[in-house]
Amino acid sequence: MMVNCCGLLTSQKEPVPLKSVEVELEVRDHVATVVSTLNYENKEDKPLEAVFVFPLPGDAAVCHFSAKIGQTQIVAEVKEKQEAREDYDDALSSGRQAFLLEESEQSPDIFSLSVGSLPPGESASIRLEYVTELAVQADEGLRFCLPAVLNPRYQPQGSEGGNVQVTSVPASLVPYSLSFSARVSSPRPVSKVESNCLLDPLQYLNTEQTQTTVKMAAGHKFDRDVELLIYYKDAHQPSAVVEAGQASSKPGTLMGDPVVMLSLYPEFPQAVMSSVASCGEFVFLLDRSGSMDDAINNSDSHWTRIVSAKDTLLLLLKSLPMGCYFNIHSFGSSYEHIFPKSVEYSQKTMEEALKKVDKMGADLGGTEILEPLKHIYSQPCIPSQPRQLFVFTDGEVGNTKEVINLVKQNSGSHRCFSFGIGEGASSALINGLAKEGGGHAQFITGTDRMQPKVMQSLRFALQPAVVDISVEWDLPKGVSVTALSPPITSLFQGQRSLIYAQLTGQSPEASEGCVTVKYSLAGHPSQNQLHFSLKPAEDTGLTVHRLAARTLICSLEMEERERRGQEDEGVKKKKVVELSVQSGVSSAFTAFIAVNKGSSEVIQGPLVRRNVPTSMMFCGSQQFYSMACSSVAISQADFDDDMDYQVEELSIGACKKKSKGGIIPNLFSNMKTKFLASTKPQKCSVQTDGMGSTCLKSSDFSPPKPPPRDPLLQLVSLQKASGCWVLDPDLAAALGKTSEELEKPKPASVNQEVWATVLALIWLHGFKMDAQEEWELLAMKSVSWLQAQKASCVTECVEAANTLLGCTVQKEALGL
Template identity: 50%
Template sequence: MRDCCGLLTLKNEPVPLKGITVQVKVQGFVADVCSTLSYENSESSPVEAVFVFPMEEDSSVYDFHAEIGGVKIQAEIREKQEARDTYDDALSSGQQAFLLEESDESRDVFRLSVGSLPAGQKASVCLSYVTELAVEADGALRYCLPAVLNPRYTPAGSESLTAPVSGASGGPVPYSLSFSAHLASPSGVAQVKSNCDLTPLEYLGDDKTQAQVSLSPGHMFDRDVELLVYYSHPHQPTAILEGGLASATPGSLMGDPLVMLSLYPEFPAAASTPQSSCGEFIFLVDRSGSMDCPMSSEKADPKRIQSARDTLLLLLKSLPLGCFFNIYGFGSHFEAFFPESVAYTQQTMDDALGKVKGMGADFGGTEILEPLKDIYSKACRPGHPRQLFVFTDGEVGNTKYVINEVKKHAGTHRCFTFGIGEGASTALIKGMARAGSGHPEFITGQDRMQPKVMQSLRFALQPAVSNIVLDWDVPAGLEVVPVSETPKVLFRGHRSILYAQLKGKFDESALGRASLQYSLGDEPHKTEISFKLQPDKHTGLTTHRLAARTLIRSLEEGGSVEGEGGDKVKERVVKISTEARVISTHTAFVAVNKDLNQAVQGPLIHRNIRPQMRMRSSKMLMQSCMMQSCSIPKIRVRGGGFGAPANFQPKAMRLGGASAAMPPMVMQQRCAQMSYCAVNKCDETGPELEKEDPVLTLISLQRADGSWELNESLVSVFEKTEQEAISKMPAEVSDRAVWATVLALLWLHGFRADLKEEWEFLAKKALSWVKAQAGASLKSCLEAGNSLLGSKVEPQTLSL
């Protein structure tokens, strides 16, 4: 049988998706995205196409329309069940209809239904959304066009958000992607990077404040499209004032002007360095079967579990003496390395490292809720603030329950999350970090996980910020009503985006001022910005839509997932959503072609979008099918038309595929027919082994107190023999560990300075140890070490 994917006909031919066009406008820290999907039904019967797609959790969908036969059909936003009933009624009467809805379980999964597309008919569906851009460790703004939707593991007895699709395999996709981006920043666009091939960056003026770039032809749709945008002055505070909608009610969110603040608190250098050895660090690591997959579709990419092991090695070596730690592995069940968190010593570190080396992706499903409850059931240690680090590929179905559990215990810990591999749930990763006042990171493709984890460790080791207050100074007669909550936690260099509504009359030539005040220890600090009270004419309603989404999210997360105050919350969410035309959990977009003069004739066939797949091994197939039921999508045939499902039940859909906002998805299925490794001929032998990373080798040899022993394993990293190293050791040095530690520091600074973000903490620990031990011999050690290694590291480089 020939390989096919996408929408399949009864003859196994791919229809109807023909092409996707994506246009992105990046203005400062916000992206406005318009995606158009083109369809053509070449069957002899009308078709209903239904498919699920991923979208960034922070996205605010504000427009949805379709065109059929030159007629534009504008969608209306309605309460979700009402929208479903409208869609159902339209199909039942033979009309053409479209339905776009957000999942009830996770904000980053959407479903699009294209109903009653007549035989031979062409149609296009256009979706627009705005989203805040995440800031990377190096200051880049990250925009991601998701191409991957992982099936979400759901505990027994619950409905699955995504599920396996049978009959698809890894052939080429039968449709095209056109992707272009327009970039604008007053501070200037410095450069753009991507994991995909791009056309050269084209500046639209000499000041380099605007530029454009496109995706090169031939993109294979096998990964997320990721743009990293670098501005000339990325950490400069900004304020954008946006006028209200003239047709909206004065005093409403949409009717009044809104201001968006982007603030970067800068801590004094002395306060931003790691302060002490206090802290309880708990590492929660996904060991489900999906962690055995590569980081991306690239054959040479390491497996996710291997990246997690390497990162745990670095974290354990970087912890300060005197802290406490523990490591949990979770899947269908969970295990802790120690019954309680243990003091960080040489012995406990060695015990933990031995167990880390044996960690595999062999725990079945992805049930994260139970280990979280176990962690929270244990009392915190006085004087040692708890820091939770979560590593997962994010294939979880009960997202809201997990986030709610973190939120209930936010007062006792901070939660830092890491989405590993393409398709990790942005709703889970961002939601847990937000609920736990931490920081989220995403690691895909050939990204090194270590620098991103080290940034979060820096955040965790920063001193606690207290007394956080946001003050406004505006002219008399003007009232500032906050839309977003004042931050509960601040990190050095971490951006905070805040929204506020301006009520009353004001002079547009006047100035407003916002200041974020906070305390570090006993020292007060302040970040402030002044702005003109003159609306920006180039933003449209971007700020209002993002503010509406922020308000909706805070309302939805305000109560428990069991529905406390649910009716009142839902009523207010629906009101804000419909007024702002921003989709929510409780609303959906529906469009009906009311200009159609006659009903669509013939039996209507239900079609699921089927994706190009990245398969799993047959062993994993057997394990997964025992954990989670596998079913084949049903083809529903009805005369004239038929209704949509009464509820959004992805189990009945078994969907994956091209999205309204992104290229076709690569569904990473549990119950697949072939394995990724079988396709790539690497199942038995594994990928070609690369030479072991010398930095990780050096890190693995460091002792808990920061020192190294002088032995053959260490000097082999320097490409020397043990005898060579001993012969060059200064005569006045009596402790060989001092000499070994100096050599390790010189090698890191002299030959691996490009990876300083990864080894900075363990080097500081080593330097502290060697200063206490070396005494007067330190100078001669540096000179002899540089001579042996061929390096030229100056004493000031080591802060000596």
């Protein structure tokens, strides 16, 4: 089934009633509260219904929704979804204003906002508030993302539920403005705030530098998600926040009792952490859908997501330990694998895999990730080789919850590490895969290099798995605890684990609680303990309660999906609705509804619907929107986000495209069209017809040249699976020398492979220390290989290599 999408409203000269979006962010330690104000104005002569489909962070707890019309403020209430929809329809049919906010049933990071019966000349201001936890990145920064890009999600055939109607336009055509400001406060100093968008200078509010404000510079073009990375000094400090219950809620309920949020940072023994596992089954799953041909950032259209992913696979394969097993799977509308089942890692299997990776393109159509995952899970696990799954995708899928369910069902047999590539990747999918798969999630956006983030995750995968995790509470007499978070399934060095729990009963003044996390690591029992005050923190609002409610709602929703078709189906759904209504937090089964009951004036005239367009990633010279070819205009149509089209023929009288399904007679609007270099170069160019449509005319068209090979990757590509290099002309070229220059200074008693390997290591340490995290693991493998050779004159080799390459790297720095 193709993704549904409407035509480009802006090109049809239809007014867009959304005028501006103002976002205020408040970050306290690692929790963010976001207030978005959407300002609408109806400049038409008839009443409007404005429908806006937009992304939010996948784990956001939407907790407030209100509308202001003139001086009238209407606060929405949470109701069961069908009931809320009926209230909305009833209000519109009786000429009243109504506002409806609902979460997509397929993916928790997409929301739909309907603003109904906005009279001619009327303005309305919509206020939306949500709270969310900030994820810790590999470099210890806390990541906040305000999604501005909503790429239409590919809906696989036969999947459940309908799609949300998404109207997407290139970011440059988004007609409304965005302003963004943030305030950050923490018990620890804020060392820096970075962003992929231009920021005004940081303003500290106190001498301790624990509070700061920052604003986005004017003129944001909506061409990317707004990403903030916040760095604290000494960020990895365990902490606990106890929040008092709501005075109006009944004691014994989640909202009526105090709730505690614990942030735990386990510290593992250094002896265990310095050792790297020499076993494991490493399964790499690569997205090869059409959208992977997009540029990974806005500056270089040649550097596509698929090219970056392939370079990353090279580094990963070179860094794997001898003795492990591996396989590479790829998917689009169909899926492929390099080997029928995982094979032992050797020079032969590594070379075979890399040859096939080199030929991979973004040429497999849609984004159907469910079937390849089922295939991987159907393969029996290899004894004593723990399975580690690495998923690379731009995350544009419509069946997010189904995919996450499948990972959870198989969470006992593997760890899943996920990578969201490019703008608009679904945070619900990427975070959900890692969370339910006991792994770690990373996002690669803007000018990020994929390689350091992926190698960080490989280090996690090579750590021994933490098992037998349990949480024990020690509380004063009369106080009992109810866990609100699902059990912890994974722990990684330096990574935060969050626990929410409800505290019932009365505790004496100044009393303390204690929580102990016990686990086993590499056969060693270990534990981390945190003592905390039970006195409620001041001025936290109900942030912790709402985050806890959202956590519990997500767990219950997943249990409900697992019960489909069983006798007790619907039991968890009922609990979700009750909890959502009680806490005022969004869920898949409820919606926010506000009806203006105060206005006595009935709105006259037929209601006209206006879809508010969302910005969509648009980059690269190979993609065109609203395309018309010669006399053939593009009509509004459904489209497949990830279908690749080849230009088979371009002439003045006719234009046709070919897909895997055969000739497609019409051209699709509002979506990207790929001109693949697999056909012979065509003569065509793009120009506008003045009405927002685009036409093709005859002129030269040639495929873009691939980017030059990175010198680091060139050297890495020559390394053998064992960790050594071979003295040959390719190595000489990679080091910028001739073969003669390389061979002449070699100490006489040293074999060629030892000399070549020392040269490569000296070059890495001498010229590529800025990328050390990318090559560190494969260098460790080289050092182990050198030590195993028991070469007698390594010191002489190091001195000679330094002289040849003009470096001053000490032997100790190499780890020899």
